[in-house]
Amino acid sequence: MVQLVDGDIKTREVLGWKGVHVLHFMGSSCSQKLRIFLDLKKIPWQSHPIDLPGYENMQPWFLGINPRGLVPVLVDNGAVHIESNDIIQYLEKKFPTPKLIPVGHENEVAALLKHEDDLHLDLRTLSFRFVFALPGPPKPAVALESYAANGTGTVGGAKDHEKDVQIEFWQRAAKEGFTEERARASARKFRDEFEKLDRTLATQPHLMGDDLSVLDIAWFIYEHRLTLAGYPFARLHPHVHAWAEKLRAMPEFAKEVGQLRHSPEQLEAVRRAQAGKTLEAVVGF
Ligand SMILES: N[C@@H](CCC(=O)N[C@@H](CS)C(=O)NCC(=O)O)C(=O)O
Incomplete structure (x- = not known):
């Protein structure tokens, strides 16, 4: 499970958010997956749209919440969770009905x-x-510079390399296209x-x-x-x-x-x- 620790988070205001908050983008596949899950579970949540085509995820405010610069992010009573599948597994435990992970198959589902x-x-x-x-x-150099420069760069208190993987993906796309x-x-x-x-x-x-x-x-x-x-x-x-x-x-x-x-x-x-x-x-x- 990827729950961020205090030292990973620079945008401190989220620590005071009450209830279930989701930072997401309409056309993002991982956000769509999470929103369908929330809807099937009937979990009430507050929406914080993040403008990916406008590179909002590469700006200091968002990177201060998720150092990886990716959506979706869940903030549950001030606890910040990243990675859509981890968020889903966390919410499944907290809101057990209707069951969307069969009992006894939790590890198998996690691996899948x-x-x-x-x-x-x-x-x-x-x-x-x-x-x-x-x-x-897809991402201009200036946005990627902001991406590289902001956020703590740590997840769970340890140096995190996922952002490098993302930056490399976008740099290669800029160079050679898809x-x-x-x-x-x-x-x-x-x-x-x-x-x-x-x-x-x-x-x-x-x-x-x-x-x-x-x-x-x-x-x-x-x-x-x-x-x-x-x-x-x-x-x-x-x-x-x-x-x-x-x-x-x-x-x-x-x-x-x-x-x-x-x-x-x-x-x-x-x-x-x-x-x-x-x-x-x-x-x-
Ligand atoms: N493993 C991550 C992947 C998240 C991810 O890559 N999200 C995409 C949207 S689907 C994103 O934030 N992209 C950033 C961008 O396009 O700049 C998860 O499951 O949450």
């Missing part, structure tokens, strides 16, 4: 969520290449994962068996983003497609996935970027 999180940068590569398709570097080679490698990883999930969903309605769990939420969010990227789920993984369609129809999910709106300029950029360069064409599925 960790595996899901390990694919996050692959999702980001495909999102930026095929969904957001920005014309220039290349076909990387897109292909990332898409192949997802193809392997979704092939396994498809076999599971051929024999049971949800990923952990009969009941909906946090794993369904987590993988649904990936499925949804990749669908927006043009990943051919119906053709490659029909059981995953059918499972996702059912989830998409549930109000807690529908509310979220209807929210990823693009401006006309973004849609135009996507059309330009995808002319003859769709995910299917690039990765060869």
Whole structure:
């Protein structure tokens, strides 16, 4: 569990926040996952939107809360929790009903969520290449300088390297873009994962068996983003497609996935970027 310690936190005002507060961004996949979870649990929470396209997460105030500069962040009565999957597991303990992690399977679910999180940068590569398709570097040098310079740089009191991984990702993106080679490698990883999930969903309605769990939420969010990227789920993984369609129809999910709106300029950029360069064409599925 990643709960920050006092010395990690520079933005001291959050220590006095009462109740459940979430710092998040509308179009962020990890934030979507957490918001669906909160909604299914009916946990009341106060919203603090963080403007990722405006680089607010790379400014001193936010880095003073999460030294990694990532959303979502939970502040529960002044205790700061980071990492979406850890936040979810923490809230599951605090708000046990409805159950979204089957009893007795906590460790297994933790390992499976960790595996899901390990694919996050692959999702980001495909999102930026095929969904957001920005014309220039995703993060300007000045924002990355602020990112590097601010926050304590510690998590749990120890020097943390996650921010370096993030900065390296954005610097490489600025230098070489989101290349076909990387897109292909990332898409192949997802193809392997979704092939396994498809076999599971051929024999049971949800990923952990009969009941909906946090794993369904987590993988649904990936499925949804990749669908927006043009990943051919119906053709490659029909059981995953059918499972996702059912989830998409549930109000807690529908509310979220209807929210990823693009401006006309973004849609135009996507059309330009995808002319003859769709995910299917690039990765060869
Ligand atoms: N492992 C982290 C990943 C969080 C993450 O990468 N969040 C993204 C949004 S989905 C973010 O904050 N990106 C920062 C940016 O785009 O500048 C978690 O699960 O919370």
